[in-house]
Amino acid sequence: MDSGSTQSLTFYDFLDRMRNPTSLDLVRSIKSFIVSFSFYVANPENDGKRVQEFLLTMESAIRDHPLWAGASEEEIDCAVEGLEKYVMTKLFSRTFASSPEDTKIDRDISEKIHLLQNFLRPEHLDIPLVLQNEASWLLAEKELQKINAFKAPREKLLCILNCCRVINNLLLNTSMTENRVLAGADDFLPVLIYANPPQLHSNLKFIQLYRRQAKLVSEVAYYFTNLVSAKSFIADLDSKSLSIDEIEFQESMQAARLASKETQIEPPPSPALDEIAALAGQMDPVPSTRMHDNITGGSNYPFMEADAGELTVGDVERLLSLYKDVVTKYASLCRAVKHLSISKTESPVPVLKENKAELKMPEGRSKNVDHSRGE
Amino acid sequence: MGCSSSLPDRSSGRLSGLNADGAGATDAKNLRVKLVLLGDSGVGKSCIVLRFVRGQFDPTSKVTVGASFLSQTIALQDSTTVKFEIWDTAGQERYAALAPLYYRGAAVAVVVYDITSPESFTKAQYWVKELQKHGSPDIVMALVGNKADLHENREVPVQDGIDYAEKNGMFFIETSAKTADNINQLFEEIAKRLPRPTTS
Numbered sequence: 001m002d003s004g005s006t007q008s009l010t011f012y013d014f015l016d017r018m019r020n021p022t023s024l025d026l027v028r029s030i031k032s033f034i035v036s037f038s039f040y041v042a043n044p045e046n047d048g049k050r051v052q053e054f055l056l057t058m059e060s061a062i063r064d065h066p067l068w069a070g071a072s073e074e075e076i077d078c079a080v081e082g083l084e085k086y087v088m089t090k091l092f093s094r095t096f097a098s099s100p101e102d103t104k105i106d107r108d109i110s111e112k113i114h115l116l117q118n119f120l121r122p123e124h125l126d127i128p129l130v131l132q133n134e135a136s137w138l139l140a141e142k143e144l145q146k147i148n149a150f151k152a153p154r155e156k157l158l159c160i161l162n163c164c165r166v167i168n169n170l171l172l173n174t175s176m177t178e179n180r181v182l183a184g185a186d187d188f189l190p191v192l193i194y195a196n197p198p199q200l201h202s203n204l205k206f207i208q209l210y211r212r213q214a215k216l217v218s219e220v221a222y223y224f225t226n227l228v229s230a231k232s233f234i235a236d237l238d239s240k241s242l243s244i245d246e247i248e249f250q251e252s253m254q255a256a257r258l259a260s261k262e263t264q265i266e267p268p269p270s271p272a273l274d275e276i277a278a279l280a281g282q283m284d285p286v287p288s289t290r291m292h293d294n295i296t297g298g299s300n301y302p303f304m305e306a307d308a309g310e311l312t313v314g315d316v317e318r319l320l321s322l323y324k325d326v327v328t329k330y331a332s333l334c335r336a337v338k339h340l341s342i343s344k345t346e347s348p349v350p351v352l353k354e355n356k357a358e359l360k361m362p363e364g365r366s367k368n369v370d371h372s373r374g375e
Numbered sequence: 376m377g378c379s380s381s382l383p384d385r386s387s388g389r390l391s392g393l394n395a396d397g398a399g400a401t402d403a404k405n406l407r408v409k410l411v412l413l414g415d416s417g418v419g420k421s422c423i424v425l426r427f428v429r430g431q432f433d434p435t436s437k438v439t440v441g442a443s444f445l446s447q448t449i450a451l452q453d454s455t456t457v458k459f460e461i462w463d464t465a466g467q468e469r470y471a472a473l474a475p476l477y478y479r480g481a482a483v484a485v486v487v488y489d490i491t492s493p494e495s496f497t498k499a500q501y502w503v504k505e506l507q508k509h510g511s512p513d514i515v516m517a518l519v520g521n522k523a524d525l526h527e528n529r530e531v532p533v534q535d536g537i538d539y540a541e542k543n544g545m546f547f548i549e550t551s552a553k554t555a556d557n558i559n560q561l562f563e564e565i566a567k568r569l570p571r572p573t574t575s
Binding site: 125126168181182183184185186188189190218219222223225226228229232233236240241242 | 464
């Protein structure tokens with residue numbers, strides 16, 4: 001039952017039985033149920049309830065149906081699994097990420113993950129070095145990212161379980177080869193948080209609402225909850241959630257925002273000095289209006305040629321303000337130059353990817369920027 | 376860390392299939408309960424469970440050993456069985472806000488501290504208050520002082536645990552996941568305290 005091929009066999013078995021003339025009554029119920037959805041305005045909670053009730057009703061109808069006379073529990077179960085898949089595939093476009101709020105939450109989380117990927121390292125979640133296994137993490141992430149290739153809640157859920165299985169195996173193997181104490185959830189959750197999938201919110205909500213409730217229990221519910229919890233952690237994540245200095249966090253987020261803006265607007269290969277200054281102004285939280293003055297104009301800095309003896313007390317105010325101006329410009333310039341070099345290395349040109357992995361993730365894994373976008 | 380010997384079988388690191396479970400089937404004779412583990416990082420939550428599952432490990436039974444979800448069935452003297460589905464939680468402070476996702480709907484909460492760490496005892500009290508406020512009203516709670524084998528480093532007196540548990544209507548026990556001391560007693564005692572379905 002676990003493997004995809006057996007599952008698709010049972011799905012075809014379900015479709016086969018539905019073609020049998022004796023199942024005409026079932027087919028009618030299913031069709032009219034699906035059509036009935038077009039009479040109502042989409043409402044995730046209501047839709048979820050209606051689907052759950054329908055599946056329960058149909059389960060008892062199947063149980064009493066001549067076509068399943070003498071069938072085992074397992075066969076009945078397979079039929080209902082097939083039904084769930086059929087109904088939800090038909091209703092997918094209406095039920096998945098259908099409300100603007102959900103789409104917005106998806107986008108917000110996605111954006112946040114994208115920003116975090118610019119600087120987040122396993123150390124920020126105190127993930128021990130022995131667990132920083134690039135190959136396993138990529139595999140786990142890949143499993144999770146298959147989630148958008150499926151429309152049936154069961155299959156989406158299976159992607160989550162497969163991802164968790166990879167992480168579990170990593171933890172178990174590490175505990176054996178490194179003779180490390182198996183730390184359970186203390187180790188599991190941080191690694192899972194690191195494997196972030198696209199459209200996380202909508203996928204989880206979809207599974208929660210449309211997976212047969214009787215199937216979202218026990219171990220499956222546990223791993224599902226872990227992913228809900230990872231999502232919630234990322235959504236609420238701030239500097240206090242990480243082992244990172246508050247200022248460093250803010251600066252890194254700011255830099256990441258700038259870097260992602262830069263990759264979107266395709267900056268010229270070698271920016272001129274005034275462009276750097278403009279950039280600096282853009283990222284300065286309180287940009288100085290004087291920032292766009294001509295930096296090289298000597299007349300703006302009248303004390304350049306002055307001797308200490310010529311200065312009077314009256315000059316102090318002007319000197320101080322010029323000093324502040326210069327320092328502000330210098331600091332902004334430094335940051336701008338740093339960010340430009342980051343955005344260059346982060347550019348999604350494939351040739352640079354290897355390069356980036358080496359630059360940004362000396363010990364962790366390389367994060368694939370394109371994946372996280374999740375469109 | 377006291378349970379390095381409690382490693383599970385290499386072959387058993389798999390998740391059960393989606394259809395493996397008996398769909399919440401509980402009757403008067405066979406209970407299935409969700410048990411959530413709470414406690415500071417490093418107090419040995421997972422070790423206790425691994426010891427519990429491994430201690431009664433039967434190679435013929437299909438026990439799933441994951442890193443953080445485990446289940447184990449015990450038989451009681453009155454010929455009933457209780458299947459514990461054990462939900463481990465990440466104990467690090469940064470995940471504290473996520474705990475409600477895990478203890479929602481739990482029939483049992485086991486709050487663990489380390490007898491050599493007063494901070495972990497304080498944290499345990501925080502979890503007890505949290506559960507009293509937001510857990511199911513009829514949740515069975517156990518307070519567990521782990522690492523009892525390290526008595527020469529003890530910093531939390533037994534009496535403190537007993538008193539706190541009594542005040543809060545909890546079952547109290549000190550365990551050692553390392554020596555397996557009191558591990559089975561912990562789960563047996565919990566099983567006895569579970570409310571039984573009235574229809575039987």
